[in-house]
Amino acid sequence: MAKKWGQRVRNWMANKMDLPQDVMMDLPRITMIGQIHIYVENHRGLLSFTDKELRLLLKQGQLLIKGKGFVIKTILPEEILLEGKIDQVIYINDIAGGTK
Amino acid sequence: MKNQWIEFLYGRVIVKVSGKGLERFLNVLTRNGLHIWNVKRHGTETITFKIRVQDALKIRKFARKSDCKISFLQREGAPFLLKRLWKNSGFMLGAAAFIFIIFLLSNMIWGIEINGAKPATEYQIRKELDKMGVKIGKVQFFVANVEGIQRKLTNNIGALTWVGVELKGTTYHLQVVEKNEPKKPEQFSPQNLIAKKKAIIVKMFVESGQKVVDIHDHVEKGQLLVSGAFGQEDNPELTAAKGEVWGETWYKSHVELPLVTKFKVYNGKEQQKHFLLLGNLEVPIWGFGKPEFKHYETEKNVHNIRFLKWELPISYVNKTIREREVYERSYSTSEAEKMALELAKKQIKSSLEEDAKIKDEKILHKAMENGKVILDIHFKIIENIAVGQPISKETPDDRKINNH
Numbered sequence: 001m002a003k004k005w006g007q008r009v010r011n012w013m014a015n016k017m018d019l020p021q022d023v024m025m026d027l028p029r030i031t032m033i034g035q036i037h038i039y040v041e042n043h044r045g046l047l048s049f050t051d052k053e054l055r056l057l058l059k060q061g062q063l064l065i066k067g068k069g070f071v072i073k074t075i076l077p078e079e080i081l082l083e084g085k086i087d088q089v090i091y092i093n094d095i096a097g098g099t100k
Numbered sequence: 101m102k103n104q105w106i107e108f109l110y111g112r113v114i115v116k117v118s119g120k121g122l123e124r125f126l127n128v129l130t131r132n133g134l135h136i137w138n139v140k141r142h143g144t145e146t147i148t149f150k151i152r153v154q155d156a157l158k159i160r161k162f163a164r165k166s167d168c169k170i171s172f173l174q175r176e177g178a179p180f181l182l183k184r185l186w187k188n189s190g191f192m193l194g195a196a197a198f199i200f201i202i203f204l205l206s207n208m209i210w211g212i213e214i215n216g217a218k219p220a221t222e223y224q225i226r227k228e229l230d231k232m233g234v235k236i237g238k239v240q241f242f243v244a245n246v247e248g249i250q251r252k253l254t255n256n257i258g259a260l261t262w263v264g265v266e267l268k269g270t271t272y273h274l275q276v277v278e279k280n281e282p283k284k285p286e287q288f289s290p291q292n293l294i295a296k297k298k299a300i301i302v303k304m305f306v307e308s309g310q311k312v313v314d315i316h317d318h319v320e321k322g323q324l325l326v327s328g329a330f331g332q333e334d335n336p337e338l339t340a341a342k343g344e345v346w347g348e349t350w351y352k353s354h355v356e357l358p359l360v361t362k363f364k365v366y367n368g369k370e371q372q373k374h375f376l377l378l379g380n381l382e383v384p385i386w387g388f389g390k391p392e393f394k395h396y397e398t399e400k401n402v403h404n405i406r407f408l409k410w411e412l413p414i415s416y417v418n419k420t421i422r423e424r425e426v427y428e429r430s431y432s433t434s435e436a437e438k439m440a441l442e443l444a445k446k447q448i449k450s451s452l453e454e455d456a457k458i459k460d461e462k463i464l465h466k467a468m469e470n471g472k473v474i475l476d477i478h479f480k481i482i483e484n485i486a487v488g489q490p491i492s493k494e495t496p497d498d499r500k501i502n503n504h
Contacts, residue, residue, distance in 0.1 A: 051141050
């Protein structure tokens with residue numbers, strides 16, 4: 001009950017007080033600098049990492065990043081900075097229940 | 101990304117992890133607050149990343165729970181660099197010693213060259229330099245500067261008129277000019293002796309020539325004293341007249357001496373300060389604080405530091421601060437008169453030849469004005485008044501007429 005109330009209050013606050021959605025609703029915030037850097041906040045963990053592909057777990061679904069020569073510059077519990085040549089950023093929604 | 105330099109300072113380790121579930125292992129590490137960066141994949145089952153040194157020890161605990169094998173590839177950063185430096189400290193020591201030795205050798209005296217001196221004088225100069233500490237193998241810092249050497253040499257060695265000391269690199273070049281005592285010219289050409297001043301003759305020593313005047317005679321300036329011509333009047337034999345004619349001459353001198361004089365004297369108290377001069381910036385090394393003296397004078401000695409043939413923009417400065425005191429000297433009137441008289445005598449003596457004597461002095465006029473004693477003194481001096489005058493072909497005849 002309390003959690004639901006909290007959710008509702010948050011949603012209301014985000015709408016009324018003009019607060020950023022990612023803070024209020026635990027959505028990932030993705031910042032890209034051209035093709036070379038991608039910075040993802042609010043992820044829920046690393047699923048797979050090769051030099052061509054990075055898969056991140058989100059609160060809802062996954063994020064798939066494809067490209068070349070990937071190097072994780074920094075990784076923190078909820079943030080990741082990836083360097084390389086990024087070709088695609090794909091949201092995967094349908095297998096959200098399956099992986100975790 | 102966080103500041104890399106902090107990690108560099110603390111040290112970092114490159115870790116290689118191989119096995120299955122690498123991503124899971126990474127997640128575990130990050131959730132436990134370990135800072136990981138530069139994650140790279142090598143092949144299917146291996147990744148490498150960098151980690152802080154303090155985290156590297158914790159990583160084993162997590163690795164045990166997973167199916168991954170970890171190994172440390174490389175250690176980077178300041179602590180490891182220092183360790184290696186320490187391990188190879190012999191090298192460092194050697195390099196430091198090498199630079200130090202080159203510095204020392206660049207600032208040593210390697211040669212003393214003396215030009216223009218006779219062997220005897222050269223030996224004397226070398227001995228004097230030895231006494232001063234200017235020797236081959238000495239460090240230049242502890243040797244007086246060039247001007248000092250020059251002054252000391254000229255003062256201590258009588259045979260020198262002038263000595264130029266120049267420091268070129270590590271060699272002192274001394275350019276010497278010796279006093280060439282002029283030899284008494286052997287007078288072969290005929291000459292007369294004439295008076296150089298108005299005088300009354302007191303004594304005469306004639307070596308050669310014919311006396312024209314006698315003791316107690318009054319002579320004018322330019323008057324003939326000893327003739328170089330004797331023999332027949334029409335065809336006189338000419339010689340060089342030689343001798344001394346001592347005459348009483350008169351001088352008047354005017355002296356003024358203030359009763360109260362202020363002198364500036366050093367009272368012997370001094371303070372040493374040492375600086376390192378970097379470009380134009382003076383960095384004190386030793387001797388801090390302002391001088392405690394009210395009146396003082398500063399002597400500055402700059403020693404350039406050399407490295408091989410280059411002069412570094414760093415030099416060593418030694419300052420000597422000497423306290424100055426104002427000393428007041430006051431005379432009573434009678435004392436002042438006495439001192440003024442002494443002063444006048446000294447002045448007269450310095451203007452006369454060395455063998456001249458003061459026979460008598462008389463104060464002509466005495467006055468006190470504006471705190472000064474003013475004296476006019478009349479001196480009677482006995483001095484050699486004879487000077488040579490060459491006889492030319494025509495002059496003998498003219499002179500003969502004058503004499504007779």
